[in-house]
Amino acid sequence: MFVRDEIGELELRFSKMLASINMLIEEGYKNKISQKEAELRALQSQINPHFLYNALSVINWKAIAAGSEDISNVAGLLSTFYRTSLNKGKDMMSVRDELLNTKSYVEMQLIMHDDNFDVVYQIDEDVLDHHMIKLVLQPIVENAIEHGIDQKRSGKGVLRMSGTLEGGAIVFRVEDNGPGMTQELVDEVLVQQSKGYGLFNVQERIRVQYGGGYGISIKSELGEGTCVTVKLPK
DSSP states (O other): OHHHHHHHHHHHHHHHHHHHHHHHHHHHHHHHHHHHHHHHHHHHHHHHHHHHHHHHHHHHHHHHHTTOHHHHHHHHHHHHHHHHHHGGGOSEEEHHHHHHHHHHHHHHHHHHTTTOEEEEEEEOGGGTTSEEESSSHHHHHHHIIIIIGGGOOSSOEEEEEEEEEETTEEEEEEEEOSSOOOHHHHHHHTTSOBTTBOHHHHHHHHHHHHOTTSEEEEEEETTTEEEEEEEEEO
16 A cells, blocks of 8 residues: 555656656747747848848939939938937947937938028037937937927028037937927926827936936927927936
8 A cells, every 4th residue: 555655656746747847848949939039030120121221222322323412312311310220229329329310310301391491510529429328319309390490480490409518417409499389288298198299208218228317308488499408327
């Protein structure tokens, strides 16, 4: 009787061991599959940009051959914009590349607007080699053009962008001379998703990355324009 009970206990333990082994094998298999899927996605993310850059390069050379300088210029700007936006899948980039990305976007907007607004850059050389999370400035500039300059009813629009080191922080300012915003709208766009504005997402990304001491602030006066300030650690 004792032997039979001992054999039964061994069988039970053996069954549990087999179940554990099978579970480990299955988990390992699933992990391998997940790893391969991740590798494939990484390869895909590399292939797509390469295809895009190659296509833009072909367009560029065809445009040059046809004497279409404007098309060549747009193709070059698009290539620069997407290269810096994708940034090889990395979230951090140099301030220099972030500004290159934003300037490419602005140049494309100038082409689409027939150069009907002016752009002024005042960027201190000291900020260029610091690093920051990518795609912070472009959405702010997009808002300045769409909700500021495009809504201006008289006079020429002006977009100003500055970048300075102030104490232990990098400070960017994006200003437009558009119609301005109400205080109610200023308070809203930074604390919740607002139709047509992408500032809430940018604010959240900055706060998650750097903490509550950094982020976006807005000053606006109706009829005068808007200034968006971005504060980041250097």
